[in-house]
Amino acid sequence: MTPAQLSTTIVAGLTALVEQGALTLPDGVPAEVTVERPRQKGHGDYATNVALQLAKKAGTNPRALGELLAEQLRAADGIAGVEVAGPGFLNISVETGAQGQVAAEIVAAGDSYGHTETLAGQRINVEFISANPTGPLHLGHTRWAVLGDAIGRVLSAAGAEVTREFYINDRGVQMNHFATSIIAAATGQPTPTDGYAGAYIEDLARAVGEAQPGIFDLPEPERLTAVRAKGYELQLAEQQAQLDAFQTHFDVWFSEQSLHESGSVPETLQRLKDLGHVYEEGGALWMRTTDFGDDKDRVLIKSDGELTYFASDTAYYLNKRARGFDHCIYLLGADHHGYVGRLKAMAACVGDDPEKTLDVLIGQLVKILRDGEELRLSKRAGTIVTLQELSEEIGVDALRYSLARYPADSPLTLDVAEITRASNDNPVYYVQYAHARTCRMIENATALGMALPADGAFDPSLLDHERDGALLRALAEFPRVVASAAELREPHRVARYLEAASSVFNKWYDTKECRMLPQGDEPVRPANEARLVLTVATRTVLANGLRLLGVSAPERM
Template identity: 80%
Template sequence: MTPEQLSAAVVDALTSLVGEGALALPDGVPTEVTIERPRQKGHGDYATNVALQLAKKAGTNPRALAELVSSKLLATDGVAAVEVAGPGFLNISIDAGAQGDIAARVVAAGASYGTSQTLAGQKINVEFISANPTGPLHLGHTRWAVLGDAIGRVLSAAGADVTREFYINDRGVQMNKFAASIIASALGEEKPEDGYAGGYIDDLARAVGAAEPGIFELPAAERLAAVRRVGYAIQLKEQQDALTRFNTHFDVWFSEVSLHDGGAVPETLARLKELGHVFEDGGALWMRTTDFGDDKDRVLIKSDGELTYFASDTAYYLNKRSRGFDHCIYLLGADHHGYVGRLKAMAACAGDDPAQTLDVMIGQLVKILRDGAELKLSKRAGTIVTLTELADEIGVDALRYSLARYPADSPLVLDVAEITKASADNPVYYVQYGHARTCRMIENAKELGMSLPTGEGFDPSLLSHELEGRLLRALAEFPRVVASAAELREPHRIARFLEDTTSIFNKWYDTRECRMLPQGDEPVTALNKSRLVLVHATRTVLANGLDMLGVTAPERM
């Protein structure tokens, strides 16, 4: 019996009591109730505080209501015992057969286990890694490459229609400085002031020359435009390839220039004027964002006629909304705290309720240590440690998992030696090894002629050991963990769940009374087969959870 099934059973009990006249609920019976795993051993398999929540509305005391619900639950198939504890908590024990059946459910669901329709009908845009196409992606982008992708995965798992989007900052003077830096490298000249340096610029100069021979011999103005175009294409392709190798995928690569070329910015300004939230002052055009809680009004067009980044940001948001997205999620760096208020105020000026359409997440900085020293990054100085270099040195799985297992707003210091060592102290190794262990157990079972039992060949009641109960309850919790991770945009909840579940599985594996395989000349029994189902179920959950983090589930380690 899963938590969802037990929640439904409690709702049925309340409905029955209301129908019999034994209980009055003026606001009606809730459609679901909270079911939790007790923290203390001996308090049953599950617990609910529904009696405490409803007693006042029902005009009775919590313990009396809990007793009424208890009497109904005891008649429910799969419920072995119900205890009324404290002021009115219900501690519920599930019989072994109903609990063991969870393993069969997990195996039958396979790769879809953990998914739900919690967010079905929602069309969500997740924008992460907003970068200039002027250099390789580096550590400053790596955290969002992991978390943005993982958030997209868990939102999809919860039933949402998700689009992962990369915003290309390809407009502005930096693109000309980028092209000028490439030209200077190709011609052996000094780099322009505030230009781009580093070995990658020299590599780009060679690649641009190879892509279009003679490009550096063009007249100055024509050459700048041509090098900007070719260098942009080559550098953007390098970014895309790096992310593909890092197992981060985007559905849309959106160009900032396209907003302006397509007329979106003038259309945005016209709409804002219609809504009455823009004004002119000092020769500039402003958006009155202070009407919606911003600390100051924002300039859209400067007095010299130049558009601001905020004008592009506003046009981009409205572009997303025009594409049918109900909710827009922004993942921004640690230096963008000031953007939260202004983006929400901007959405309100555009006629939206930002609480319903906008979610801005701020990620904290990550430091990578090697031999006790911090790796320093500076795109302009050319001392770059790229995403590709980090992935090559640390490993895609180790780097992704290490970044995914912490909340976005938690500053991180990661040590290369710690996150790459093959030890149980390393969380990614610990979980991946747990999955590999389940695969090895299944292979060993095959060698003994054991296969998954079907139909009446599986007896769930045999999974009655205390550790088997703990493992089954953990497996049953997975769909709720995924749904919570999606709703809260917190994929680290899945990582921590995987670690806890692996720990329970390892304790079960190490317990002599819980051996899955027959020993010596012992025959294969129904208990062996039932435990094989449990191992298959554990493998399914570990594999599905790792996949939601974009981490592989190796069969051998």
């Protein structure tokens, strides 16, 4: 019995009490009830505080409501016992067979186990990298690549329709600086003021010349325009290839310049004027964001007639909403704290409720240590540590998992030696090794002629050891963890769950009474077959969880 199934049983019990007239709930019976694993051993398989939550509305005390509900649940299928503890907590024990059936359900669900319909019907846009196409992606981009991709994966698993979007900052003077830097490298000139330096510029200059022979001999301004376009094309293609190799895939690569070329920005400004949220002062055009909680109003057009980034941001948000997205999620860097208030105020200015349509996640910086020394980043100085270099040195799996297992808003320091160590002290190794162990166990079972029942039928009551129950309860938690990770935009919950589940599995594996394989000349018994189902269920959960983080599930290590 999974927590979701037990929630359904509890809701049915509450409904029966209402229909019997034994309970009055003015707001109606809740659609679902929170069910958790108790923290202390001996407090049953699951616990709920639903009696404490509903007692006041029902006009009774929690303990009395708990006793009423407990009586209903004791008669329900799959429930072995219910204890009312403290002020009204319900500690619930389930029958061994009902608990063991979870393993069969997991195996039957396969890759879809853990998926829910929690966010079904929602169209969500996740914008999680915003970068100039002027150089390689660096460590900051790497963290957002991991977190944004994992957020997209858990949202999809929770039933949402998700679009992953990369915002290309291809408008502004930096594109000209980029082009002049390439030209300088190609013609043997020093790097221009405000230009880009480093080996990648020299490589790019060669690639531009090879792709379009004679480009550097063109007259100005034709040369600048041509080099800018070709350099942009090649550098963006490199970013796309690096992200694909990093298991981060975008559905949309959106050009900032396209907003201006399409006329979206003037249309946005006119809409704001029509809504009465802009005014002129000092020769500039302002958005009155203070009406919606911002600390100051924001400039849209400077006094010299130049559009601000905020004008583009507003047009971009409206573009997303016009494309049919119910909710827009932004992942922004640590230096963007001030953007939270202004983006929410902007959404309100255009007529939206930002609490329903907008999420802004601010990430903190990451430090990478090698031999105790921090790797320094500086794109313009050419000493940048790139996503590609990090992936090659650390490995895609180790890097992704290490970045995914922490909340976005936590500062992070990673040591190369620690996150690449083949040791149980290394979380990614620990989880991947647990998955590889299940694969080896299944291979050994196959060699002995053991196989899963063709019709999925086995005796779940044979999974009666305490360690069997602990592992089953851990596996049953997975859908709830995924739904919570999606709802809170916190994929690190999946990583921490996998580590805890791997620990429970390893303890089960080390328990001789729970051996899956027969020993010596022993025949294969029904209990061995039942534990084969449990092993396959464990493999399924570990693989599905790693997939949500974009990390591989190796069969051998």
